Amino acid sequence: MPEYPPIANHGLIGDLQSAALISADGAVDWFCAPRFDSPSIFASLLDQERGGHFTIAPAHDDVTVRQLYLPDTAVLITRFLTPEGVGEVVDFMPVSDRPDVPTDRHRLVRALRVVRGTLTFDVTCRPRFDYGRAPHTLALDDAAATFHGPGLDVHLRSSVPLEADGQDVRATVTLRHGQTAGIVLETSAPGATAPEPLTEEAVQAALEETRVFWHGWMRRCRYRGRWQSMVNRSAITLKLLIYAPSGAPIAAATMGLPEQIGGERNWDYRYTWIRDASFSVRVLLDLGYIEEADAFRRWLGGRGHAARPSGGEPMQIMYRVDGDPHLSEEVLPHLSGYRDSYPVRAGNGAAGQLQLDIYGEFAYAMTHSQDLAELAGYEGWKGFAALLDWLCDNWDRPDEGIWETRGGRKDFTYSRMMCWVALDRGIRLANEYARPADLPRWTAQRDAILVQVMERGWNPGLKAFVQHYDSEVLDASLLLMPLVGFISPKAPSWLSTLDAMDRELVTDSLVYRYNPEASPDGLRGSEGTFSLCSFLYVEALARAGRLDQARFAMDKMLTYANHVGLFAEEIGRTGEQLGNFPQAFTHLALITAAMALDEELDRAADRT
Structure with missing residues (x-):
């Protein structure tokens, strides 16, 4: 089996209409355009052989990688540390002056720089249109390439020479301390005017404009609580997952990432x-x-x-981001799936x-x-x-x-x-x-x-509210009972339900949504704990007055975030992230848990 990066080993960038995942190995292994729910251009996260990727990585074996965001932005920096030098790839997608207007033009900027010593980068761009089903042709002229696919052109502009690799492109770039290079991928409608040649000044200007946009957006954030950095990152993640032309947020940036490695619970969340x-x-x-x-x-x-x-x-x-109700589900049989997690589905049959x-x-x-x-x-x-x-x-x-x-x-x-x-x-x-x-x-x-x-809905034997009538199955969705005002957060029946959930669904602050063995859901296999439910649990504890337990659960839960503060849908048995990534609902719940816990802690402090 090919080596797939862990789901958590990614950062997210986007321009409020489309988004890309960048692995800690320097690969764009997920990118759809012109919209979140468009067919993929790069999808090696779902099939390393057929999916396509755009990778910039050191031509060295001895490499230590670190990844971080430029503070309070969606600008991702991947740092490569080698014995010969230290280099960085700065990835971002500039937000247009009118993000509320749908467009086929989307730019993915990759700026290379060396901050110590000397470093050689290998560049490989292998687009695979329509989830890897459609062929493309290449037109190459030194530092400019155009990939012609069905219904979409992909342009590659570079400050270094490019060479053909069949219908794909590669390059080798050696930089010394203080030197920079840039490569910009831009999508357009077929036959549209090609972008202007790339200049270093244009890359720096785009980076500054992107930084200013995100800093300006973050200045509007009112949160000033105890978990500032995590709430800020979650807010930016939510913004990245909102389709600006309609205002509709998607559930996650990806499709097909498994809730169980090798299992069939692989859905399209776009x-x-x-x-x-x-x-x-x-x-x-x-x-x-x-x-x-x-x-x-x-x-x-x-x-x-x-x-x-x-x-x-x-x-x-559910609907498409423009309100279209048609989301017919199809299996993509040519894709092997993340670590052989098959089938890979596009569309979502649950819409009906x-x-x-x-x-x-x-x-x-x-x-x-x-x-x-x-x-x-x-x-x-x-x-x-x-x-x-x-x-x-x-x-x-x-x-x-x-x-x-x-x-x-x-x-x-x-x-x-x-x-x-x-x-x-x-x-x-x-x-x-x-x-x-x-x-x-x-x-x-x-x-x-x-x-x-x-x-x-009340089971007197369990002394708890249960998943469905006449059952003994607990369900973490009911953590919302007090949060929507259905029941008091300190009512005896609710506190006993919370105790029952703590015994059966909670493990080390992580919460299962339900026990699929006790409540057959029509699917084979198992799943991890649901991060959404884990943060709902924190909020329920806080509103119930169990503040020490809530704060400890919150702090433990945050240790499961990835290296840049992002969460997938689930957490597996050994702490690995599972499911589509990053998941908006999880980050929503993180924010509400942080705000609720801040509020209750402040109230407790005022009483002392």
């Missing part, structure tokens, strides 16, 4: 989940990013009152599942609107009210649940709870903004849900 993204509204507002929160609410509102297919549900659980909790998350996001009339207007409210009327007739249906299991529909407690949230927030909005609504019906159904959850 889409916008109503659930994940809705919780981002509160976080963005709390951090001070009102424009980003409003942009997503406008996108979300468009999904809420879009035309409903005859006989279908009002909303899907019934997950009733999304209506609660949708309403939760809209509740945080500072001006509902401006964002939704009367027509928007009518669509929202119609959605809640539909929910009154449909909340008591089995569904697939938050975790998108493929083991059949059940009466999931979390789904019922979030239907309660939808109606509760709808009632609040109707009263606050004096909107027309069938309040007696909404109130009756809201109260019926609460009674049902309290009576059927």
